[in-house]
Each structure stands twice: as C-alpha cells, then as structure tokens.
Amino acid sequence: MAPRILVAGGAGFIGAATTAHLLARGDEVVVLDNLSTGHADAIPAGATLIEASIGDRAAVASLLSSFKPDACIDFAGLIATGESMEQPGRYFATNVGETLVFLDALIAAGVEKFVFSSSAAVYGEPQFLPIPETHRTAPTSVYGATKLHIEEALSWMARQGTLQYAALRYFNAAGGSPQAIERHAVETHLIPLALAAAAGDAPTLRLFGDDYPTPDGTCIRDYVHVEDLATAHLAALAALDRGTKESVVNLGSGKGFSNKEVLEGIERVTGLPVPVVVAARRAGDPAVLVASNELAREVLGWVPVKSALDQLLGDAWAAYRVLNHG
Ligand SMILES: NC(=O)c1ccc[n+]([C@@H]2O[C@H](COP(=O)([O-])OP(=O)(O)OC[C@H]3O[C@@H](n4cnc5c(N)ncnc54)[C@H](O)[C@@H]3O)[C@@H](O)[C@H]2O)c1
Incomplete structure (x- = not known):
C-alpha cells in the first residue's frame, strides 16, 4: 500500500514542493493548512486539502480518524523574523501552542513519525563557521526561540518513546519550480x-x-534550493522508517x-x-x-x-x- 503522509503547511513554499515529490513517488497525501499565508492553488493536484489550523484539535482528530497517516511532515507556522519581534504572543501561540496541540493529537491517534521544519534561527549569532548541529543554540529572535521550544519538546517525547522525529534546520530556502513559487504574505526574503x-x-x-x-x-x-529541501524530507521519512529515533540536522548548501x-x-x-x-x-x-x-550527508544520505x-x-x-x- 502507498505510504500515507500528512503534510501540515503544504500550501506554502516548501510544503508544496515536498508534496509534489511525495505524490511523484506514489504516496497518498493530505495537506492540512489554514491558508493564513499559503495558497490553495499552490497545492499540487492529487493531494487533498483540509482547510484547518494545526491547533484545531477537533478538526485534526477528525482528519486523523479518517486518513490514518503513516507519518506527518509539519511545515505549518509563522515565519517572519521581524514580525515575530513585534508580535511575540502571536508567534508563541501559533508556532509553539498550536504545534503542541497538534503533536498531542498525532500521538493520541498513533502517528509516531514526525518531521519538523526547524530553522538556522535557533543558533542566533554564530560563534564559528560553518555551523554544525553541535553549535550552541541561542536564538536572537522570537521566531528562533519558538523553533527551539518545539525541538526541545520533540526531544523529550522521543526520549520517552512517544515518537520518532527529525528536526530539519533549514538555512535560507530559495529557488523555485512550477510547483513551488516563493510568495510569502509578508515577503522579507x-x-x-x-x-x-x-x-x-x-x-x-x-x-x-x-x-x-x-x-x-x-x-x-547560505541558500538552499527548495527542491533540495524537498528531497531531504523524503530522506528524513526514510530514516524514520529505518528506525532512527531522533535526528536534528542542518539543511544548507554549505x-x-x-x-x-x-x-x-x-x-x-x-x-x-x-x-x-x-x-x-x-x-x-x-x-x-x-x-x-x-x-545531513551522513544521517540522511542527502546531497544538495x-x-x-x-x-x-x-x-x-x-x-x-x-x-x-x-
Ligand atoms: N523559507 C525559509 O527560508 C525557511 C527557513 C527556515 C525554516 N523555515 C520553516 O519552514 C516552514 C515552511 O516555510 P515556508 O517558507 O514554506 O513558509 P510559508 O509561509 O510559505 O508556508 C507555511 C504554511 O503554513 C500554513 N500555516 C501557517 N500557520 C498555520 C496553522 N496554524 N495551521 C495550519 N497551517 C498553517 C500557511 O498557510 C502556509 O501555507 C515554516 O515552518 C518555516 O518556519 C523556512
């Protein structure tokens, strides 16, 4: 049977590119997106859209009882660093609060494989270059702090045996394809x-x-092509299928x-x-x-x-x- 993948935030730039790759290899894909910054017309044909927020527990529970995904990739969230400094409460409520509700609902439904969109923003000001995953994390923005909070929650959940996860710390997503056009609501890139x-x-x-x-x-x-990011998500799913419990990996060109x-x-x-x-x-x-x-090369076998x-x-x-x- 084809793998069933839930893609939260699949109407956005990176989520749409990844959805296209999942569909191309024959997966069944449901996109969960509230279209707050994404675009319904960006979702590749063949994926089903459920228009709801990841923090809407009733909608998520209903979706999970009918679709029963094998794994979830979560791109959903607010992404503008400057805006996060002006609206910290909104960023914590969405990126942390809603994501925790979502994780809880996934775990309750028995979905134990989770790939999370993290960010280079968790590092803050680098102490040395290039930045490895072992570099200290000291975000200088609310946005970066929200990503680090979720990484920490995921790490605890994995250590308690509740789920397996990969947190992918993207550097600057860029490029484009017919399936993925960068058109953020508040464009800062x-x-x-x-x-x-x-x-x-x-x-x-x-x-x-x-x-x-x-x-x-x-x-x-460090700019990384959205198509290279998409293939990294497929590699992260494969690593979870091989039984990798926990990985935190940079995605950049180097x-x-x-x-x-x-x-x-x-x-x-x-x-x-x-x-x-x-x-x-x-x-x-x-x-x-x-x-x-x-x-990323070692753990995921990923090469941009x-x-x-x-x-x-x-x-x-x-x-x-x-x-x-x-
Ligand atoms: N673009 C980059 O350079 C970059 C770098 C590092 C990390 N990231 C992370 O990657 C992810 C995807 O980024 P993107 O560039 O594709 O952004 P995007 O804004 O294009 O996509 C985000 C998607 O999530 C949806 N969404 C937002 N809040 C939601 C909610 N509460 N419930 C359901 N859906 C919701 C939006 O409608 C949108 O479709 C984000 O989590 C972002 O923080 C992006």
Whole structure:
C-alpha cells in the first residue's frame, strides 16, 4: 500500500514542493493548512486539502480518524523574523501552542513519525563557521526561540518513546519550480524582493546594511534550493522508517553568498538591473550564516544538487515570471 503522509503547511513554499515529490513517488497525501499565508492553488493536484489550523484539535482528530497517516511532515507556522519581534504572543501561540496541540493529537491517534521544519534561527549569532548541529543554540529572535521550544519538546517525547522525529534546520530556502513559487504574505526574503524590483513590479530594493565585517560589507547567507529541501524530507521519512529515533540536522548548501553577490547574480540571470538603496541594518541579523551539512550527508544520505547560485536564481526567476507575467 502507498505510504500515507500528512503534510501540515503544504500550501506554502516548501510544503508544496515536498508534496509534489511525495505524490511523484506514489504516496497518498493530505495537506492540512489554514491558508493564513499559503495558497490553495499552490497545492499540487492529487493531494487533498483540509482547510484547518494545526491547533484545531477537533478538526485534526477528525482528519486523523479518517486518513490514518503513516507519518506527518509539519511545515505549518509563522515565519517572519521581524514580525515575530513585534508580535511575540502571536508567534508563541501559533508556532509553539498550536504545534503542541497538534503533536498531542498525532500521538493520541498513533502517528509516531514526525518531521519538523526547524530553522538556522535557533543558533542566533554564530560563534564559528560553518555551523554544525553541535553549535550552541541561542536564538536572537522570537521566531528562533519558538523553533527551539518545539525541538526541545520533540526531544523529550522521543526520549520517552512517544515518537520518532527529525528536526530539519533549514538555512535560507530559495529557488523555485512550477510547483513551488516563493510568495510569502509578508515577503522579507532577499531573492523574491530583488526579483520583483528587477522586474519593475516593486519599488527599489532596500539592502539592510553594507557595513558588516564581511568582504563587501553585506550579510552572507547560505541558500538552499527548495527542491533540495524537498528531497531531504523524503530522506528524513526514510530514516524514520529505518528506525532512527531522533535526528536534528542542518539543511544548507554549505556555501555562503553575500547580499551583493546575490544581487549581481540576479542581474546576471535576469539581464535586468536591480535598483537598490542601502538602508540601516536590521536588528538581530548576524553578519554570516553558513551551514555545515556534513551530518545531513551522513544521517540522511542527502546531497544538495540544485543549490548552485545561478541555478537557484534562474529557477526562482522562471517561477516568478510564471506567477506574475503568465
Ligand atoms: N523559507 C525559509 O527560508 C525557511 C527557513 C527556515 C525554516 N523555515 C520553516 O519552514 C516552514 C515552511 O516555510 P515556508 O517558507 O514554506 O513558509 P510559508 O509561509 O510559505 O508556508 C507555511 C504554511 O503554513 C500554513 N500555516 C501557517 N500557520 C498555520 C496553522 N496554524 N495551521 C495550519 N497551517 C498553517 C500557511 O498557510 C502556509 O501555507 C515554516 O515552518 C518555516 O518556519 C523556512
């Protein structure tokens, strides 16, 4: 029988890409999403949408009694770091409160395999680079703190034998595909904002800080293609099937690019200039974030194959044009 996978947050950027991969290998997929930031039309054909929040215990219980998934991948949550500092209560209520209700309902229904979208934001300011999973965790944002709270709950649950889990700490998700177009409700990510500015669909791009202690003064980040993230989730499910109880794994390309290098790359792949104005630094933005992805290679057998900068930017641009210019 085909595996039955529940994808919470499957109407979002990374969830939709992963759903497409699950369907392509023949899994049965139900997407649970409240569409607060996701898009129903992003859900690949073949998956069934249940429109509800992960914290809606009655809706989740009813779904679990009819669908009976073998495993759950949970992408659902609020993702904007700056917004999390302005609305900490809302971020804790959704990312921690609702996720705990959801976990409790899954466990009560006997769903014991769980893959969680965590984030590089759990590390805060890095003490050294590249960042391995053993690096100290000291989030500098409410958003990062909410992810760490859930990791801690998962670790306790796994140690008590209640569930098996993989927490995947993504660095900067990017790229795109026909199934996965980055269009967050509150867009704060450099690449979609710069593409919109290059296309003339948005005003000048604001570049936050050019006086960081990096070679060109702009922040350096590790971008990982959404398609590579999707394959990592399938690898995480396989690890749970092999009996791995607990894994906490970085997902990054292992290479960093400065904001200026990304903007030059966008000009290269689009052939268009990106209008830029330099603005003040954003609070809580570390100068450099680059993953060590050794553990993902070892534990998941995962290798990013689409995360080279120009491929990732070219795919993001192709997806952007499909969405905005037909
Ligand atoms: N995009 C990144 O660079 C990045 C980096 C690190 C971690 N993450 C994490 O990965 C996950 C997916 O990110 P994304 O970029 O696809 O974001 P997204 O906003 O595109 O997707 C999130 C999805 O979750 C849904 N959702 C939100 N709250 C919900 C709730 N309470 N109940 C049900 N559904 C709910 C939204 O409608 C949306 O479809 C998030 O948990 C995010 O924190 C993302």
